[in-house]
Amino acid sequence: MRPKRRKGPGGGGPHGMMPGEKAKDFKGTMKTLLSYLRPHSLAVAVVFIFAIASTIFSIVSPTILGNATDEVVKGLMSKAGIDFTALLKILIFLIVLYGLSFIFSTVQGYIMAGVSQKVIYNLRRAMSEKMDRLPLKYFDSKTHGEIQSRVVNDIETVNQTLSQSLTQMITSVTTIIGILVMMIRINLLMTITALVVLPLSMLIIRLIIGKTQGHFKNQQKYLGEVNSHVEEMYTGHTIVKAFNQEANSEEIFDHYNEKLYESAWKSQFLSGLMMPLTNFVGNLAYVAVCILGGHLALKGTVTIGNIQAFIQYVRSFNQPVAQVANVANLLQSTAAAAERVFEFIAEDEEDISADVAADGSSKNTLPLNRDILRGEVTFEHVGFGYNDDELIIKDFNFNVKPGQRIAIVGPTGAGKTTIVKLLLRFYELNQGRIMVDGHDIKDYSRKDLRSIFGMVLQDTWLFSGTVRENIRYGKMTATDQEVEEAAKAAHIHHFIKTQPKGYDMEINEEATNISQGQKQLLTIARAILADTPIMILDEATSSVDTRTETQIQQAMANLMENRTSFIIAHRLSTIRDADMILVMNHGDIIEQGTHEDLLAKDGFYANLYNSQFHEE
Structure with a gap:
């Protein structure tokens, strides 16, 4: 594959x-x-x-x-x-x-x-x-x-x-x-x-x-x-x-x-x-x-x-x-x-200072047990910029309680996706710290840290191989039954079974033999199979039709049950049930609250939501 x-x-x-x-x-x-x-x-x-x-x-x-x-x-x-x-x-x-x-x-x-x-x-x-x-x-x-x-x-x-x-x-x-x-x-x-x-x-x-x-x-x-x-x-x-x-x-x-x-x-x-x-x-x-x-x-x-x-x-x-x-x-x-x-x-490599001690030996990083992880995430005075002289995220503070569904919204360039990259330590902070269950994420090895996050992105990424292999990529040791259960949860099982080869159907190199919505459902099935304590959904439903979106929302509701979830969305109609909505602009949280609370404030979020509602 x-x-x-x-x-x-x-x-x-x-x-x-x-x-x-x-x-x-x-x-x-x-x-x-x-x-x-x-x-x-x-x-x-x-x-x-x-x-x-x-x-x-x-x-x-x-x-x-x-x-x-x-x-x-x-x-x-x-x-x-x-x-x-x-x-x-x-x-x-x-x-x-x-x-x-x-x-x-x-x-x-x-x-x-x-x-x-x-x-x-x-x-x-x-x-x-x-x-x-x-x-x-x-x-x-x-x-x-x-x-x-x-x-x-x-x-x-x-x-x-x-x-x-x-x-x-x-x-x-x-x-x-x-x-x-x-x-x-x-x-x-x-x-x-x-x-x-x-x-x-x-x-x-x-x-x-x-x-x-x-x-x-x-x-x-x-x-x-x-x-x-x-x-x-x-x-x-x-x-x-x-x-x-x-x-x-x-x-x-x-x-x-x-x-x-x-x-x-x-x-x-x-x-x-x-x-x-x-x-x-x-x-x-x-x-x-x-x-x-x-x-x-x-x-x-x-x-x-x-x-x-x-x-x-x-x-x-x-x-x-x-x-x-x-x-x-x-x-x-x-x-x-x-x-x-x-x-x-000879290019400069990713900073592994947290994973390796000064003498070059392996550092005693904190063990990270997915089975007992509560999923509490805390941002303390986080500041970050792709260039040192221009910060995109400025003094970001927020605490996510275990199992909460946090939606992050805002205009393009507000810093929504950047927050996700910082969570996974794709980039190092300029200031502040991010903690998981009370421990700085730098105290964990990158491998352990990233193993607790499941991701569904707007940009679907599929491989030349069978449907089964693409879903199993979320958990390489998964059985065929587990793969099928994940597909059912993602509402893609019926489509797969209607294909001549079923789960052995080959996805071609450009993935042109399945629709965009089906691609997205397969990536969701992959994330469901991974069964991670924390889930990141970045525009996960932006490429599908309304009927498929409804199916995905049902699957996601089950998936996010008792899991900390970060939902990045431009389509505000998909995040009405979020426990907390963070409204970002220019790297700062300018509003926060539930969907009803933010509408009642009649502020930035309300204007953004109403403009989309009228467009729809």
Whole structure:
């Protein structure tokens, strides 16, 4: 069972690393990344040795093949004929070299794949654990797309480099050095002739990379715009059709699609030019070497087999040079991706000062027994602001007796939902304290504290899975019978039983195969199953019709019996039976009392209620 994917804002948030993007601290980031490889030092050392050995065997092979050619030429030019025994030995030796090169290459690839996946596994786990420890304010300040990009795209970029580019860099550098040694060993003059065009190849590679980086960035940018637009139009297709905006939607899509086409065409065309151009330059060297080699062969300075081997080396030389340039560029993007990953891992975590002692050991927090909890909640001079210089809640004082149903109402921005976040210690207070059964909530561990609260929110949160699994999320150890009893209490049991698969009905990823009201009823069933001493209902009935609302009110009346309950509502008709109504405005309680008392005062609440009543 996996959570539904949350959508990031349209066009916002990174859409993966872009070619050419550079890290702010390349050296520091790479040093940190290497520290993750340190536990696998032995395996990495073996990879280095095997990669070098595989490359050396591969490099030596053309020379051995040249010896075979010389043996054939020698036999043809002599009366004794070809020495097939000697030729067979050379060919067997050549096959052995090719075999060893294959074995070493396969083994080093296998080992490096394991090492890279272990490192990436540890990084993913570190990021996952970090997400659990980050304070809510971090998620409030970041888009979902940005966080998802770090956890998925950036990690995958690092993975690609560790599993492929690292060994490719080793083999490419070793190949370049090895080929140079073998070329010089055959003939220095031919080597110099072949290397004359090398600066030209490097210049071409540098120019192409420089030109393509901007186009690749634009390609990534407009790909994100296209994806974002398609996602928005798909999720809001009903609204698009209702307002006859199909033509406008197509026009916007065509604009982004055209930009994507232009940038993608240019980036792919220019990057595709790299190999043909470097091959062209290599062919110039190839021609020069052939002419010079023929001249030297006539003089007897080199053999035909040497020329054959040398030409093979020349043909093989440009590829590792291009690979090194490409990997060097890719390392910049990898460093940028890794830097974003490490920044995420290094983010300030939720303050656990109440859960952990100063020496780092577990603090002796107060035990919290749900079975004997009375549910008394007291706010004493509570002050809080998301910014230290701007308080939203100011000197909030109130005592909730066990079993009371407290409704909190007020205009948008009054601080209603903030009170709930403070109760659950999603944020720490700027001043004052909140107590449960006479003890400061800081004296309890966060885990224990949050275990006593059940929540039903306006924003329904369902998972891709069965109906049964979604309800059972409130209490993972619940039996099937307990799940069904909770569904009955939430008035959703009948609907579930009318479905072909009943409680095994699959809720799809977007939860589009059930109505909004049914989603809300399922979250209520989940809260009923959790059976917590204190209940928080934040706009729990705002998304359902009147008939369903009546059913929910009946279920909630049973649920809140002998439980302390906090009810946040904009629809004031749903809180008439509350034991106490707190009317908030600008972070302060401006009125409090029962529904009848507040109407009799003819104040802020009465005006708010009457305006809604007339609207309804």
